[in-house]
Amino acid sequence: MRAFLSSVFFTFMTLAVAAALNSGSTKTTKKSQHHFVEIKKSKEQPKIKKRIKRKCKRLKNIRQAPPASPNLAITLDIPLEMPQVEDMHTEMLEQAVEVVPPTPKADNQPPEYPQGARADGIQGRVVVMAHIDEYGFVIRTRILSSTPPGVFDSAVMTALRSWKFSPATLRGNPVDQWVEIPFNFVM
Template sequence: MTLLPYEHANLRLRYRQYLELATMVTLSLFVVALYTMPKFESIGLENSVYIAPIESYEIPPETEQFKKPAPPMRPSIPIESEPDEIDVEITIEETGLADFVAIDAPPPPPVSDRRFIPYDEHPEPLGGYGALQKNVVYPEIAREAGIEGTVIVQALIGKDGIVHATEIFKGIPKTGLDEAAMNAVKMTAWKPALQRDKPVTVWVNIPIIFRLSSN
């Protein structure tokens, strides 16, 4: 006779009993835990925002910057300059031509009327300086008095080669030599000065030496 059905029923009964016992123990432990655990008080947290400290800096006041005005342009003023001196001296020998009438030299022109004009080539007498020498007449009064010396004539020679003005830069007054030198320069035709191959009007110094012959 077998006992299998009985043992099987017994196992099912024990399983149920064990399950109920375990459930009761678990619930008991849970209840005990609720009463035995310490209570925690809830602390309300306020919303807070961290604000970093603001550092103050002293800012210098802005100053309006004024630009320094540009220096005024200097007006263009003609530059006075001594005329260039032609490095050719004319020696006039004794002559007995023409009577001499002594007159005073004319006053020089105003300084403001003169401007420096640069040039590349000096003016020259047409026919060379021999042509200028032929136009110089030794004054009789100077010849009889034995007066010699050098007269420097300032001449304004135009683009056309004509002498438009003369004055004495260095002379021997009241001897007739100044007038004789200026007349010779005026009577001579000139090749005008050149600036970049173009004729220009310029002032030049022309020295003329009056010297009596020793014969």
């Protein structure tokens, strides 16, 4: 508002000076006349309208509609050639025949029955996964299950350290492979 009044005052003063110069007198006098224009500020303030506050109800449990399902009716012009079922079975059978799992040697000593378990009449079963290398040696072992837990585990692990296997073969070449070996302790 102040900037507007300043620009109006400047414009008015410019017009007043121009009018005074063009008033028709060409004489120059030593006395200069000053014309002052008084601009009154309006004390009236613009009226403010009442602000209305509306209370909005909050909606609970607003659920969005599920997204539109994609168009599943799209077709492709790519011919898919599937092998015949007979070919698949033959191929899988050939692969299965090519891998021969490792087998334990006949002279491997079975684990010793722990004396405490024998005295208490405890029977059990231990299932071990053994990693057999391409030379037939056990290089890693892992107990899969043991019933009762911990009774026969050390006897099985001690026996497996000395066991020798004929290695697994793939297309006639020796390879390392994991094999599952169950041990039953029965009296």
